Amino acid sequence: MELYKLTVHEAADLINKREVTSQQIVQSTLQQINEVDKDVKAFITLADERALEESRQLDASVADEEGLSVLAGIPFGVEDNICTEGVRTTCASKMLENFVPPYSATVVSRIAQQKGILMGKLNTDEFSMGLTTESSYFHETRNPWDLNRIAGGASAGAAAAVAADEVFYALATDTGGSLRRAAAFCGVVGLKPTYGMVSRYGVISSGSSMDQVGPVAKDVKDCAIVFQAIAGRDMADPMTAKAMTSNYVQALADDVNGLRIGLLRECFDQGVDKDVKDAVLNAVKSLEGLGAHVEEVSLPSIEHAPAAYCVILSAEASSNLGRYDGIKYGYRVERCQDLDELYKKTRTQGFGDEVKLRVMLGTYALSAGNYERYYLQALKIRTIIKNEFEKAFEKFDIIVLPTCPTTALRFGDKVDNALAIFLADKYTAPASIAGLPAITVPCGFDTKGLPIGMQFIGKAFDESTLFRAAFTFEQNTDYHIKRPAIDWR
Amino acid sequence: MAVGITVKDVEYLAEAAKFEFTEEQKQKFAQALSDIINAVDRLAEVDTEGVQPTIHVLSVKNIFREDVVLPSMDRDILLKNAADVQDGCYRVPKVVE
Amino acid sequence: MKYEVVIGLEVHAELSTQSKAFCGCSTKFGAVPNTQCCPVCIGMPGVLPVINKKALEYTIKAGLALNCRIARYTKMDRKNYFYPDLPRACQISQYDVPVCQNGYLDIVVNGQTRRIGINRIHLEEDAGKLLHDQYADSTLVDLNRSGVPLIEIVTEPDLRSAEEAKVFLETLRSILRYIDVSDCKMEEGSLRCDVNISVRPEGQKEFGVRTEMKNLNSFRAVYRAIEYEANRQISILEEGGTVLRETRRWDDSAGKSFSMRAKEHAQDYRYFPEPDLPPIEIDDEWVEEIRKQIPELPAQKQRRYVEEFGLPEYDAGILTSSRDLADYFERCVKLYENPKTISNWLMGDFLRLVNEKNIEISDVPVTPENLVKLFKLIDSKVISGPIAKTVFEEMFDTGKDPEAIVEEKGLKQITDRDELVKVIKKVLAENPKSVEDYKNGKKKALGFLVGQTMKATKGKANPQLVNEILLEELEK
Numbered sequence A: 001m002e003l004y005k006l007t008v009h010e011a012a013d014l015i016n017k018r019e020v021t022s023q024q025i026v027q028s029t030l031q032q033i034n035e036v037d038k039d040v041k042a043f044i045t046l047a048d049e050r051a052l053e054e055s056r057q058l059d060a061s062v063a064d065e066e067g068l069s070v071l072a073g074i075p076f077g078v079e080d081n082i083c084t085e086g087v088r089t090t091c092a093s094k095m096l097e098n099f100v101p102p103y104s105a106t107v108v109s110r111i112a113q114q115k116g117i118l119m120g121k122l123n124t125d126e127f128s129m130g131l132t133t134e135s136s137y138f139h140e141t142r143n144p145w146d147l148n149r150i151a152g153g154a155s156a157g158a159a160a161a162v163a164a165d166e167v168f169y170a171l172a173t174d175t176g177g178s179l180r181r182a183a184a185f186c187g188v189v190g191l192k193p194t195y196g197m198v199s200r201y202g203v204i205s206s207g208s209s210m211d212q213v214g215p216v217a218k219d220v221k222d223c224a225i226v227f228q229a230i231a232g233r234d235m236a237d238p239m240t241a242k243a244m245t246s247n248y249v250q251a252l253a254d255d256v257n258g259l260r261i262g263l264l265r266e267c268f269d270q271g272v273d274k275d276v277k278d279a280v281l282n283a284v285k286s287l288e289g290l291g292a293h294v295e296e297v298s299l300p301s302i303e304h305a306p307a308a309y310c311v312i313l314s315a316e317a318s319s320n321l322g323r324y325d326g327i328k329y330g331y332r333v334e335r336c337q338d339l340d341e342l343y344k345k346t347r348t349q350g351f352g353d354e355v356k357l358r359v360m361l362g363t364y365a366l367s368a369g370n371y372e373r374y375y376l377q378a379l380k381i382r383t384i385i386k387n388e389f390e391k392a393f394e395k396f397d398i399i400v401l402p403t404c405p406t407t408a409l410r411f412g413d414k415v416d417n418a419l420a421i422f423l424a425d426k427y428t429a430p431a432s433i434a435g436l437p438a439i440t441v442p443c444g445f446d447t448k449g450l451p452i453g454m455q456f457i458g459k460a461f462d463e464s465t466l467f468r469a470a471f472t473f474e475q476n477t478d479y480h481i482k483r484p485a486i487d488w489r
Numbered sequence B: 001m002a003v004g005i006t007v008k009d010v011e012y013l014a015e016a017a018k019f020e021f022t023e024e025q026k027q028k029f030a031q032a033l034s035d036i037i038n039a040v041d042r043l044a045e046v047d048t049e050g051v052q053p054t055i056h057v058l059s060v061k062n063i064f065r066e067d068v069v070l071p072s073m074d075r076d077i078l079l080k081n082a083a084d085v086q087d088g089c090y091r092v093p094k095v096v097e
Numbered sequence C: 001m002k003y004e005v006v007i008g009l010e011v012h013a014e015l016s017t018q019s020k021a022f023c024g025c026s027t028k029f030g031a032v033p034n035t036q037c038c039p040v041c042i043g044m045p046g047v048l049p050v051i052n053k054k055a056l057e058y059t060i061k062a063g064l065a066l067n068c069r070i071a072r073y074t075k076m077d078r079k080n081y082f083y084p085d086l087p088r089a090c091q092i093s094q095y096d097v098p099v100c101q102n103g104y105l106d107i108v109v110n111g112q113t114r115r116i117g118i119n120r121i122h123l124e125e126d127a128g129k130l131l132h133d134q135y136a137d138s139t140l141v142d143l144n145r146s147g148v149p150l151i152e153i154v155t156e157p158d159l160r161s162a163e164e165a166k167v168f169l170e171t172l173r174s175i176l177r178y179i180d181v182s183d184c185k186m187e188e189g190s191l192r193c194d195v196n197i198s199v200r201p202e203g204q205k206e207f208g209v210r211t212e213m214k215n216l217n218s219f220r221a222v223y224r225a226i227e228y229e230a231n232r233q234i235s236i237l238e239e240g241g242t243v244l245r246e247t248r249r250w251d252d253s254a255g256k257s258f259s260m261r262a263k264e265h266a267q268d269y270r271y272f273p274e275p276d277l278p279p280i281e282i283d284d285e286w287v288e289e290i291r292k293q294i295p296e297l298p299a300q301k302q303r304r305y306v307e308e309f310g311l312p313e314y315d316a317g318i319l320t321s322s323r324d325l326a327d328y329f330e331r332c333v334k335l336y337e338n339p340k341t342i343s344n345w346l347m348g349d350f351l352r353l354v355n356e357k358n359i360e361i362s363d364v365p366v367t368p369e370n371l372v373k374l375f376k377l378i379d380s381k382v383i384s385g386p387i388a389k390t391v392f393e394e395m396f397d398t399g400k401d402p403e404a405i406v407e408e409k410g411l412k413q414i415t416d417r418d419e420l421v422k423v424i425k426k427v428l429a430e431n432p433k434s435v436e437d438y439k440n441g442k443k444k445a446l447g448f449l450v451g452q453t454m455k456a457t458k459g460k461a462n463p464q465l466v467n468e469i470l471l472e473e474l475e476k
């Protein structure tokens, strides 16, 4: 049996029945990584020895009759902007090339408590700024469905690793859509939780008011399992307001009867690939066939979401990235005559161009004289967008739209101007700006055989309904079972 | 309205963000910044009269910790990631006030 | 031409919370460098701040004590700038909605009450400390102080002289100590003050160009710096020059200020709301709860001491200058009916020794009970005034009961007439010159002879009795 191909819930069953050990699973997964990662390049840092040791210890310490947590002994990966104690955390930047955090992010500790096995750190764009991993200091991650194509960005490492069966699931961040976009491009499931549902402690800040960590998984059930493990209040992140009250896994039901689905009109107009549009509309039709009510809904202001997102992200990031000054940690140039030289040389050499561009943009947006026109205005537009969503959710339980207007582009394909950024964030930024939960599930393939993602946006803190809709869709289709057709061996 | 970011603007921003650029890089960043700012400048056309800004999307407030001392981190561990340490302190080039 | 000096102060007071503003590290002063730090207060990647509730409450308390309006909605903001003592390159502070606004503080200068406006009080975090002295070519960074909560108190430009500024600071310090929000130790940096100062021809409405003075490490330095800077600005104007808007550094040993940087291009701190901290709502109930914790403040107390105990303003002012001293006084008053005697002792030997030994009033080993016992020993003529001084000094050193000291050292007053006559006769015999002088009309000689007699009895003689007998003997 090729253990690495299993889902979390399948593997957990086998471990619990003592039919396989964690070591067997970890070894199988390491083999797969060995096989494919030279092509996919999902990992920045592989924690193979540590993973083997942990699985060995787990197998040895578990009594036969003992019930294990569903995540126990199962390998996972972590996007490299999430801190892992004792395992270097680079943010895909030269700046943090050698940074080994003395603490773990709360999400990582929570999985560790359940005895999940950390396989390593996954590639991302530098400080998660980018759409392709081309801004990664280390390498580009390639799409397992077509190695000439991007796997998305910034969470490309996470999505590609899951799609190529290099890990069972991954924790990734989503600020403006990076998790969802990468998951969609790689044909896997990805959830961006409600802002404040998952702790950001130990997650390297990018756009603080939008950053969230979510699971990237092989199916909806795995996604719910991981979400269940990481969500809920954390004293170390004052924004995690809600204590967790639901059991998301138990609530999974193959039932959308009466579910009110709003079809987001603005996202089916121009600018979306025909294949993508058709696939999502087909998917919605099948949900309708299963008993859901589908109606069009319009959110006119979301056209401003990408620009508002861009301003808020850049402003917050420009401040968040001030701490990288060569003094306490991270890259530092040697032999500086004075302080200013230390700051400038360190930051100029330690950061790549994409980061510098964003930081300067944010600095510009916050400067006296620009603050009202850009930053404050973006915050006001956020209010308008949020209000439009709230109004729509009086009538609908979820809103459906494509995750991305296209499928995965080729490397070098992207238009080399700022507008490309806006286009890419077009469908993901609205939920980010409004802090709403959004899930992407595979819903078809384009004519080139590349996966297409469908996105559901839900009410704040109503991840349950997202899971239910996604699970029902999945139970009645088989897109999630398809794996990249590349013969690695 | 086209917003032009000049080389002088780039110099100002680079100073504020602590970067240093060659003339060529300044030109390049001026162009890239102009592109983006022109694109986001459409935001200014949206009527936001009377709209309150949303700083936090959540309606959370008043999350505090109690005034309780917790153990600090071992200094050796804390300083481990620093490039230049002397006498248990971070070292920087002489700062003149 | 006559000039008016216009002064505004920015006072930073470290709050006396146990833990830092946004993490659990200790705020204790004087620890080994970087041992009171954690990933949060050294700004490691990914860590997040959480507000210390007490720091906020102390800010509200200070606002109430300084008659401010307390915001019902407030938030934290980020102030961005690079400096090695600021590990995240941004300080968590407050920008447009400080916790407290529009207050005032009444101060008394030369018998006149002056109301000084408080523009705002906001909560922020302190920065670390830079150590410059150890190495010639480098500076060391100690982040123990990074994240300690501070309040910044900004006055209106209502102060008009160095004296007023000094009195304001003294009054402010005493209030902050009274309400227990800051220990205000300038020598430990828990109270710091920047001075904004300008001058203008008397009668002119507009303010002159102001300079900002930094590095003022004592009230005396504040006073001297203001005097110096006012004179400097006046002489510039008198010579037809213009004052430069700039930040100046006071060098106390040189008695001069030096230009630090011109403020033409005011630094753009790019303030924006702290996205990592939720907003704060303060309701009436909370404010009232905090108001209840505010004790009687020095000005009220002073008034009460005058009315209730019949003390002179001056005495009442000194006794209420610190809460510990006032508490001490009131404990004594409960045990002893003569407030003026207590006041005299406290203002005299008590404070003298406190200052000499440089200790806190709370650490004085003399209990009010023992001090009152001492008064009673004087009243019942068991010991003389001069002896009481000696006994008190011993009490101050050892904390012993005065009765025990008197007993041990045999300090009881000599009131036996015959015994004293004997001593005096001997003194007179030994000082024929003074006796002669006295008899020739030099009445001053009597004082000398009293002194000699006291000396001979090691101060134990009852001074009145000595006087009486001496006169008798000299008349013989």
Ligand SMILES: [Mg+2]
Binding pocket: C093, C124, C152
């Ligand atoms: Mg300040």
Ligand SMILES: [Zn+2]
Binding pocket: C020, C023, C024, C025, C036, C037, C038, C039, C040, C041, C042, C147
């Ligand atoms: Zn700390």
